[in-house]
Amino acid sequence: MNAVLQPQQEFSAQFSGREVLPHHDGPLFRSVEELRYQVYCEECGFLKPEDCPGGRETDEHDGNSAHFASLNHSQEVAGYVRLVLPDAIQTFPFQTHCVTLLDDVILPPASLSAEISRLMVRKDYRRRHGEQPPSGASTDQPDPAPAPEMRNPSPQILLSLYREMYAYSLQNEIRYWYAAMERSLARILTRMNFGFQQIGPATDYYGPVAPYVADLRVLERQLDQRNPALLAWMRSAVDLT
Template structure:
């Protein structure tokens, strides 16, 4: 499946309505895609030095997988780009993680780009948050939690969302959009190659990925992980029902998860809310 910027916008639910501080959308045009590449260049080439700046003279970081990916963009209400990520779909190229990681045991089939099961898998990669939105003490490379004043809605420049309050706001919004788009596209599993710090951060948010292979050295120790969308839903709903309600808000009723044990069913009412 090949998805470019124009095709991405043709799917329903590309945006999420009136988020008060940040807007999370699928890229809609070439200008949005250029903004995505610019954020990635600044984070991956300039700041973290994972990639060589000299290879990107236009200061736009992109690769061959981008033609087969759904790109998402977080934009501050003042118009400033805040963060991005992509969901790479199955293609003859396989997934980016295959270049650097080895999948083992039950996930060994992920080493084969032609394996038919990959049609329902997607890799989340190129997660990047602009430095302008992670300047506070204690912020991680993936952003930080809402400021105290955001809870009252006065003078805030962050998205007010449900607890846990220590979850990075931009990361949570990006994950929400990727989750909903995965549901709409029939993606049942996510692949993610990540460093330990990001794994711990996501686990704290309820995103409990399974190790899928040994650790490898890729600009530091990185390990491949896999999570099913079903397991993701169960994990987030158990960690914080309120956060789970945020995740599913705006999701079509037919795509709402069912059968979660021991959970308050009140969140189901937000499924088709604006």
């Protein structure tokens, strides 16, 4: 047991990630919807408040998604992300906005893929200037400009969410992750050894973003070479479920 707990103390000591089941975890999922409203309606202005009754943001993809939250020691929601699964015609939300791909890009099978969506951190937990990233991440760049899916992220919250997505993906035979994000966020993930490959030009999708894809087998090899302790911590989430 100690071998499993030790990595968590290093990479995400202040936060714990967990999957949120909307119909089972009702109060927790309402807190998630309220955070989504705060970020997408009040802070970023991506959505109109009048279109989100009750101060909670939802959309048509929620029923076809796996939801994850990062909780602080008081069990309050500090961050959120979802994995959107392919729809009935095997497509993803980003494909309705990022319709052009770079030359020679071949998309992986939809049945093995999911789209990272609504990645966000609560305002009072976003990384402040001078805060240190987790072990293994570079500190040679300033904080990025705000990105639509997550602005100035707390590294611990980000890692706790990615750990949960990774565990879910392994358990459900998902190998590829899509994400529409700003270049600044892609650079952060690369420095944290989560490299995504850009597959299309930038477009307006809740702000200027480009589509990216990551192969989890490639990410595993990169982490095994550059930060094996982080990979062990990521994998330990699978053992705990």
